[in-house]
Amino acid sequence: MNHILIVDDEPNIRKTLEDILQEEGYQTETAKHGHDALDKLEKKEFQVMLTDIKMPFMDGKELLEQAKEKYPAMEVIMISAHGTIEHAVEATKKGAFDFIQKPLDLNRLLITIRNALNTAKLQNETSDLKQKL
Numbered sequence: 001m002n003h004i005l006i007v008d009d010e011p012n013i014r015k016t017l018e019d020i021l022q023e024e025g026y027q028t029e030t031a032k033h034g035h036d037a038l039d040k041l042e043k044k045e046f047q048v049m050l051t052d053i054k055m056p057f058m059d060g061k062e063l064l065e066q067a068k069e070k071y072p073a074m075e076v077i078m079i080s081a082h083g084t085i086e087h088a089v090e091a092t093k094k095g096a097f098d099f100i101q102k103p104l105d106l107n108r109l110l111i112t113i114r115n116a117l118n119t120a121k122l123q124n125e126t127s128d129l130k131q132k133l
Helices: 011-023 035-044 060-070 083-095 106-132
Strands: 003-007 026-030 048-052 075-080 098-101
Touching: 003 011, 003 035, 003 060, 011 026, 011 060, 026 035, 035 048, 035 060, 048 060, 048 106, 060 075, 060 083, 075 083, 083 098, 098 106
Parallel strands: 003 026, 003 048, 048 075, 075 098
Antiparallel strands: none
């Protein structure tokens, strides 16, 4: 199943992304900030997480670090209106699958999500094969 967690402090962005992704056939859940996202990650398995960088309580970079530590097979796509090349490089070094600037290009977002889901699936299959061996 393709479960996607959308993390953004702006309700309109969460709702828009949720509507678009559900229309594409993905199952989604939303979180208002990093702590909310970590709570949801403990209760359910997600293959991809979309997260904003600038959020209250816990920023997206800290969320990325904690999520990748606990859920290494989940792919994380960073989104931000305040992104720079330095932010993108730093996020990638910390394990982000990709970094997309707002306003979001819908086609790029959907392609990135599809690629992230394929990568997560391959990682899970590889892990399963290693356990069987």
